[in-house]
Amino acid sequence: MTKGWTLYDSRLAWTLVAPVLLLLVFFLVLPIAVMAVYTFFTFVTAGVEATTLTLANWQEFFTDSYYHGFLFKTLRVGAVTALICGVLGYFPAYFIWATTFKHKWLLLLLLIVPFWISFTIRTFSWIHILGEQGIINVTLLKLGLIHEPLQMLYTEGAVIMGLLHFLLPYMILNVYVSLESIDRTLIAAARSMGCTSAQAFREVTLPLSLPGLGAGLLLCFVLAAGSYVTPQLLGSGRDALFGNLIYDTIMGQLNWPMGATLSIVLFVVLGCFAAVYTRYMGMSQIVKGLSG
């Protein structure tokens, strides 16, 4: 190491980072702290709470299986969505990586195009596809294949479909980036030693792209489990996820202390998942770093 020489001046660094730090502190850390305090307030009646400290909200959460059911269901929907994303997303990512098409950037641009349309509008569009008067039901009815519309909208399937629609680009980009970091001579080496292209994929490409797949799975899981708009628009009351439960508790029942408790629960649970997973993933990241 060269002594007396750093990449940056520390005072300048703090000055440049300060705006973001302040934003994060005031609009993220403080609100979460306030919310954490709220979980110990006493619920009096709709819209009214007393600052008397109590453990009642936490007790209610830990003892009422109604909440546990929602939590497990949310985690299950998140996991299923992430897994389907992984399976569906790997192939397009592989294709974009492997293609000899000259204008690769165009394919990557296509992945980003959906982001140009509001997420809510994209979610609403499913109503016209899956709804009673939607394109699928109308077509099947006209063809005489069915006699009454299928219930597709407002089901868990519709929710997962909506989430997939929203999350696939994230998965594809994650996998693509990790594929792009693979040294292609490794594949040539494997082929030269007797691997068919499928064997080379299994021995080299797949293991070395796992960090990207893993990162994509985590991202999709957290975003799906924390989603609120998609189940609200595409799910029925039964298909609501934890986010909708929080919304209902705060906006419907006006029970802020309980709403805050549930928010903190979701925050901590997803945070723990991310932390444990990242730590575990850290190992593969090291392996990935070796290929560079």
Next chain:
Amino acid sequence: MAPDLTVNGEEPAVKFSNIEIAYGKFVAVRDFSLAMRKGSFVTLLGPSGCGKTTILRSIAGLVDISSGEISIGGRRVDDIPIYKRNIGLVFQSYALFPHKNVFDNVAFGLKYRNVPKADIARKVSKALEMVRLPGSEKKLPSQLSGGQQQRIALARAIVFEPEVLLLDEPLSALDANMREEMRVEIKKIQKQTGITALFVTHDQEEALSMSDQIVVMNAGAVEQIGTPEQVYETPATAFVADFLGKANMLAGTVSAVDGLRAKISLAAGQTVTVISPKALVPGTPVTVVVRPQKLPVGSAATTNRLAGRVVSTSYLGGSAIYEIDIGGRTTIRANTQINGRVAREGEAIDVGFDPAGCVLLDESGRRIS
């Protein structure tokens, strides 16, 4: 016409017959033919972009040839997929699998040849011994130095006893000391195993020191094929003379002929005597090619003495390299043993060469023979 590519009547280990490799309109390699004797070490030497790596990739099956034929041990391979060709490949970038340990890396080719487990362990440890890294089975490539990684890559390429070992600039990613050591080691292992090796490099020293045969290439075509001595001592073209060892090239015209002896008037003004392999015709333009090592200076310059002035001196300990201006905008490079005093810049100095110690090129840059 397909050239006769048998080596002393014996079927060559590797044979390229009139291959051409084109990418769209760009012809990377044209009309390349080469026969490699079994157990020989052949080097493709040339500047970057001359097509040498493309040829190596074509035998490996990483690029398709547009026409011609490639065979290994008499078996045509240019139309069979890469994994059935039975070749060992060593890359410039090592290309070790970062997620597999040394054992799994070296065992890789054996695994895909259905070698029994016990034999795999034995062969891997033997190969690691050969590259002088025994006991490194459990290490990950990232825990090894560049030189060690390249040794593992070499072990991985030879462990399954391929018919040909292909080495794609395997030394250029290493630092200078390591390179020298690996050069000796690769050559030793190649001799020991008797494997036929095709080596690609742009480094003339590597080519001269390691090869049984050198193929000098330029712009997709072969300039000369020969032993290191042949290509160095009797370069077939101006390109070979210049690329290997930076020869002095003195342009001139034949002024008088006496049998095989000829007087050449140099463009620089002087007249020198040369011995030509065939009788020259007065008036023809020729280029006299003299290696820097064949140019004694000062009192040692007894024949073809040219008066000059030292432009620069590089002192190398036992010898020195002088750049000598002999007038007529011509500079001669002489690499000579020091006897007595090292001449300094600006000093007047004589330089000479033996009439038989040069090669003559004709107008088109081809050697007169």
